[in-house]
Amino acid sequence: MWAMVLQLLLFLVWAPVVNGVIKQTKARLQRRAGPPFWQPYADLRKYFRKEMVIAQTATWLFHTAPFVQMATVATAALLVPVALPGGAPGGWGDVVLLVGLLALGRFALALAALEPGSAFGGMGASREMAVSAFIEPTLLLTLAAWVLRTGSAGLAGMAAELAARDWAGLLPGHLLATAALLIVTVAETGRVPVDNPDTHLELTMIHEGMVLEYSGPYLGLIVWAHDVRQLLLLSLLANLAVPFGLLGPLWLSVPLYLLKTLIGGVLLAVAETATAKVRILKIPDLLITGAALAVLAVLGDLHLGG
Secondary structure, X not given: OHHHHHHHHHHHHHHHHHHHHHHHHHHHHOOOOOOOOOHHHHHHHHHHHOOOOOOOOOOXXXXXXXXXXXHHHHHHHOOOOOOOOOOOHHHOOOHHHHHXXXXXXXXXXXXXXXXXXXXXXXXXXXXXXXHHHHHHHHHHHHHXXXXXXXXXXXXXXXXXXXXXXXXXXXXXXXXXXXHHHHHHHHHHOOOOOOOOOOOOOOOOOOHHHHOOOOOHHHHHHHHHHHHHHHHHHHHHHHHHHOOOOOOOOHHHHHHHHHHHHHHHHHHHHHHHHHOOOOOHHHHHHHHHHHHHHHHHHHHHHHHHOO
């Protein structure tokens, strides 16, 4: 029980830091001063102190969606291995539950975006659902490749098996699954080239279009949940794609986890700065590439017998 509470607190506290480091890195690469890495904490404090403005057409769904979004990503965070033993405490949950929780939060927010009757909300929701039709199968296929390789559907058992094999597990299937997970991470977190989290242009925005009608504490919950979702995916990359140090003592595995997620955030910022936003009609091409890599990883593991 205490392990679950501590892991959840770690995600809630560390997620804004990682997002702040990403923004600071992007600013430095663009030769700007940029905000300090603790700026997301100041933004959350501002959101939770502001008054909310809610459309008259909004119903109970609009009010509950931010809480559903936070609850689903917080529950999913408990499934992700951080420092073994202790990741996914109790051994409950598997890859299907993880993907389902992320899909449920996205679905609730997309429905809520339709409530105020805003054209931007409907446009963002439709785009989000279209992109998710590629993201969720790709994520499930990617994790299935590691399930076949390790023989475990639980993320904690999967990470422990990969860590025990050390660098001997870096076969072509592992590298293909890692590449697919990288594409999923970019798309799931709304980063360039799929989306741009720093703009509200109606021609490019996807996620931002869904939350334009939110303000105050509701917007704070959504932003915080998005940071936790981003850290969750970076944690999968850190402890599945690069699982070294995961089976060590806590005093070593926890700092290694924090360092790997920071490095993942910096690399995400570098990749985002080095690429350009693609047209919306070209986004499926990128996601289909990720799905193809995941399928090749699965076929490779089936051919090699896991």
